[in-house]
Amino acid sequence: MIYVDADACPVKVEVERVGTRHKLKMFIVSNGGIRPSANPLVETVVVSDGPDVADIWIADRATNGDVVITGDIPLAAKCIENGALVLKHNGEALTQKNIGNVLATRDLMADMRAADPFRQGGGRPFAKADRARFLDALERTVRAAARP
Template sequence: MAIWVDADACPVAIKEILFRAADRRQIQLTLLANHYLKTPPSKYISSVQVSAGFDVADDEIVKRVQANDLVITSDIPLADEVIDKGANVLSPRGELFTKANIKSRLNIRDFLDTMRASGVQTSGPPPLNASDKKAFADHLDRYLQRQC
């Protein structure tokens, strides 16, 4: 099992939780982004810088992910693709995306995208707060306990 992070928009606090978990559990953690990422020195943590472009990091994650790996992302289309490959997905807010809920989340995302394209102003997600960080850490810990 490996953990893959869609790191372009992943909050620093979530990356720090992941760094500690990777070292503690001795699990390979790879962050992918289209810019340089500083990671702590660890044989379990690495980063991959992909070229700039729309969905380049997402495409690289889909290419590399294996069944039973864990992907950290809030990108619903990416989550859908990696779930189809048998991987598991956890959002930075601690929501576990599954075969049972990803299609409805994709429909909502597409609806909001259509609204924005037609000129309707929608707000983005609220800033990450302490309860979001706790929810993420708790879900990650439970997931890793089941897998390792």
Template sequence: MQIWVDADACPVVVKEILFRASQRWQKPLTLVANQMLRTPPFHLIKAVQVPRGFDVADDYIVEHASAGDLVITGDIPLAAQLVEKNVYVLSSRGERFTADNIRERLSVRDMLEELRGAGVEIGGPAAFSQSDRREFANALDALMMRLARAPSA
């Protein structure tokens, strides 16, 4: 199992949680971004810099992630592509995207996009909070424990 991070918009505190998780669970962690990223000096953690451009990091993750991997992203269309590949997907706020909820999340995203396009001011997401950090850490830990207990295929 590999952990991938859509790192351009990922909060620093989430990256720090993931660095610790990679070391604790001994899982490879790859941050993908269109800018240079610093990573701790741990043999399982690396960063991949992709060229600037629309969805270049997303395309890289979709191409390289495999069934059973875990991707951290808040990008709903990316999450939908990954769920189709049987990749586990968590948002940086700890929401798990699954086959059961991804269509609804896409619909809500598309509706909000249409409202913004029509000039309706709907605001953006709330600032990342201490409770968001806790929710992410708890969701990540619960998923990693569940996967560690699952029989190998």
């Protein structure tokens, strides 16, 4: 199965394309505002408003052999702990080996932003190369998840 943390996810179409090719059930999880897909393999899950409700829904279900697509680092950590394979939207794999450093960097950056309210920045925009890198990474990850 593939779980997508769909709020602000730029690669939903790519997930559906790869998931359909591999005949995998996909859950597109959000607080709403996502157009449902007609694809029978895609289930659109709308959770109630509230902090981390979509994240909790995914973390409670994703397990060994599942693939999770998210940019949310604490959610990624929970899913990795449960045995799921996790990819960020740019194709970067989050694993047991790197999640500790990624969490620490996230916390450090949050502290820096809190200390300097003028420090803004949403990072660079999502580019065509990011989409291509994501597609390649998702294909490899889905194949790895299918191995016993």
